[in-house]
Amino acid sequence: MFSKILIANRGEIACRIIKTAKKMGVLTVAVYSDADKDALHVHMADEAVYIGPSPSRESYLLGDKVIAAAKQTGAQAIHPGYGFLSENAGFCRNCAAENITFIGPPVAAIEAMGSKSAAKNIMEKADVPLVPGYHGDDQSRDIIKKAADDMGYPVLLKATAGGGGKGMRQVWSEAEFDEGLAAAKREAMSSFGDDTMLVEKYLTQPRHVEIQVFCDNHENAVYLFERDCSVQRRHQKVIEEAPAFSMSEELRAQMGESAIKSAQAIGYQGAGTVEFLLDIDGSFYFMEMNTRLQVEHPVTEMISGQDLVEWQLRVAAGELLPKTQEQLVLNGHAFEARIYAEDANNDFLPATGKLSLLKTPIESEHVRIDTGVRQGDDVSVYYDPMIAKLIVWDENREKALQRLAKALSEYRINGVTTNIDFLYNLATSAPFKAADIDTGFIEKNHDLIFHNDEKPLVNELPIAALFLVLSKESKAKQQAQQSNDPHSPWYNANAWRLNEANLHTLVLAHNDTEHTVTVEQKRQGNDAYYSININGEKFDCQGEILTTPHNDDTIVATVNGHRSQTTFNHFENNISLYRTNGVFNFTHILPDCGQHNEDDNHGGLIAPMNGTMVSVLVKSGEQVSKDQPLLIMEAMKMEHTIKAPSNGTIDEIFFQVGDMVDGGAELLAFTEQESSSEESE
The missing domain is CATH 3.40.50.20 (Rossmann fold)
Structure with missing residues (x-):
């Protein structure tokens, strides 16, 4: 060793x-x-x-x-x-x-699988099933397009040199082909330095099932079962699980044997993953082989009881595989959720910033957290925005999924936008619970997964407002106790006012919608309560703030006679509300504090994140139409297209290709086309 x-x-x-x-x-x-x-x-x-x-x-x-x-x-x-x-x-x-x-594997194996097109040629000779497609040397636009036209749309364009969703585009019609090919090539060159492409028939309802293989240099090979990685956004995995739901022993053996055949065809050594597309009829097709440890390897470790990194070190040192195929036992079910700094409600744009608060679930035999960051660390624009991988295990899928939802609800992160509420909604959705999944799961279930928009109006918003008022009163009491005149009325948040009600007006934003809330303190006998008005609907509330062992703020609130206990985290003007039905994030809009207002843009378009300008598609003075692509930025190895918000004219462009752009910077000056009188009627 x-x-x-x-x-x-x-x-x-x-x-x-x-x-x-x-x-x-x-x-x-x-x-x-x-x-x-x-x-x-x-x-x-x-x-x-x-x-x-x-x-x-x-x-x-x-x-x-x-x-x-x-x-x-x-x-x-x-x-x-x-x-x-x-x-x-x-x-x-x-x-x-x-x-x-x-x-890792030998040079020859990396080279063989490093090109997706060459890999498919090898697999074809090894009698491993392949998706219909073109993976030839002729990379002319016309040849690739003819292959796409011949096999029929939709097709999938893929960079042969990489993975992780980079350099990949779905093309749904012939009209989209040229734009899709250009974008895929550009992203591939940026990520891998190689824009060679292949094109495949796009299966509309497949599952992404991969097999973990391991080979030593003594001609031994095993497969450590499968992982279902079907739930993806932008061709990047979101939640993985092992084993795959409803996988028969016969199909598992067939796919495992094909995976080993794939590895042996290239003289493989070490850890590798053979990815297949599993069609609804049970047919499976080789997609690619990743000649490395996968991000999602922990779910395999949880169901097999093996440390795959230890296996890697032992095999690289020349030792035999620690287990034979017969000695490997599949036990229970595991999920992995990838926690990212990204805005799921804004097309999963990467987010940057300081992790001002980072509290995690307690780790145990059922809950594991793989992370590379701590509270106070920065999420940088330079690298992948992953914060952590949350891995859970239990004896069956239903129990493991319950653990996943519970663990997600226990996360506390402030300072950057995260995808935790998105993951929670996904994990608790009825289709996911029923394992009704394929690679189009997120798109097909969009409304179920992004369903929190209206709930705060009914349930969470009154409690959030009550929390802010109680917090203000608590701070006033603390200031009074620390002052030279603790009985001064200036420290009393509820002091008597001449001819005025004791009224607070708050503005709380949730999912880009601002809500004006009024809170009035009233008395009924010796009891004080708060009358909260939201859009004409009144809520009678009482409550108190408690301190928990985790130092979160917990409010015990009674709203219209219904008592509940809710955990909060309050950092600067951001409030996170942790409820049994998910995480709700609010921003307390303070008066005269320079909050961003779209009306202040004066016709400009704003960069949604830090990044690099990779393409300028228009020029000054050009007339453009609504949703026309104008600029393309790259952040964290992913491209983001800036489109025209309406018909109009490009007045001035402030960045060139290659420029670094700060999030919030004005990208270009834009004049909206005035509607004609006929259009406005």
Whole structure:
């Protein structure tokens, strides 16, 4: 076994590898960029080496610097994690040249699977079933389009050099082909430096089922069951589970044997994942093989009881596989939810900022959290915005899903927008509970998953308003107690007012909708209560704020005779309300505090996030129509198209291709076309 390894990665996967290495008594070396100088993986490792500026192309993607760090520290092996250099055959070859073990497959296997088109040719010869498509060398637009036309739309354009949804576009009609091909090629070149494409027939209701395989260099191979990764947005996985629901033993064996056949066809060693599309009739088709550890590997660990990182280290050191196929036992059911800093209500735009609050569920044999961040850390524009992977296990799918919902409801995150409420809605939706899933699940169930818009008006908004008023009164009492004149009426939030009611007016925003709420304190005998008016509907409320062991604010509130207990977190002017039916986020709009108003844009279009300008599709003076693509920005390796809000004219463009853009910056000046009198009637 190695005495020291270097981890050529960052974030949660680097931390995950360090944990297993420490358990095995193996020393670890981290590498870091400017943005990661205080990152969790740097603090967890035994040593850390600086490798360059924040952009990954100037640090984590520079294989020579990583190898130099390994030589400098005496590391005998390099674990690449996933992403970055994990599937870079040249890096693997250079490691071997320096007598450093690459903890992964051999160069030939990476090269064979590194091109999706070449991989399909190999699988075709190995008699592994394939989706109909074109994966040839001729990359001319006309050849690719003819293949798409011949097989019929919809089709899927995919970059042959990568994965993770990068360089991939669904094309639903011939009219969309050119725009889809250009976008896929541009994104592929940005992410992988290679814009070679393949095109496949797009199956409309498939499940994405993948098989975890492991091979040693003694000609042993096993599969560690399957994972269902069908629930995706932008071709990126959201919630994964293992095993796949309603998978028969016969089908599991067939897919497992095909996966092993795929691995053996390329002389594979180490951990690999063979991804299949499973059609509704039980047919399955090879999609690709990932020659690395997958993000979702923890669900396999939970149902198999095996540490896959430990397996990787042992196999790379020349040992036999720890288990035979017969010794592997599938036990229970597991889910993984990927918690991201992103705005699910705004097309999943990545979010950046400081994690001013980060409280997690308590870990146990049923709940596991893989993360690379702590409270106070920044979510940077330079890397994937993942905050954590939440993994749960129980004896069956129903119980595991209940644990997932409970654990999601226990998260407390402030400072950045997250997808937690989206994940909760998804996990508790009736179709997901029934396992009625395929790769189009989110689109088909959009209204069920994004269903919180009206609920705060009825249930949560009165309690949120009551919480703010009670908080204000509590702070006034604290200020009075700390002052030289604790009985001064100036510290009394409920002091007597000449000819005025004791009235508070609040503005609370939820999901981009502002609600004006009035709260009036009243008395009935010796009891005080609050009359809350929201859009003409009145609520009689009483309540008190308690402190919980987790230091969250908890309000015990009675609203129109109904008593409930609700946990809050209040940071600056943001309020998170944690209820049994989900997480509700409010913003307290303060008067005269410079809140953003669309009317202040003066016809400008605003950058929705930090990023890089990759394409300018219009020029100054050009007439444009509503929803016409104007600009394309890239953030965290994903493209985002800025479209015209209405018919109008481009007055001025403020950024060029290659410019870094701050979120909130004005991108261009735009004059809306005035409606004619006929149109306005």
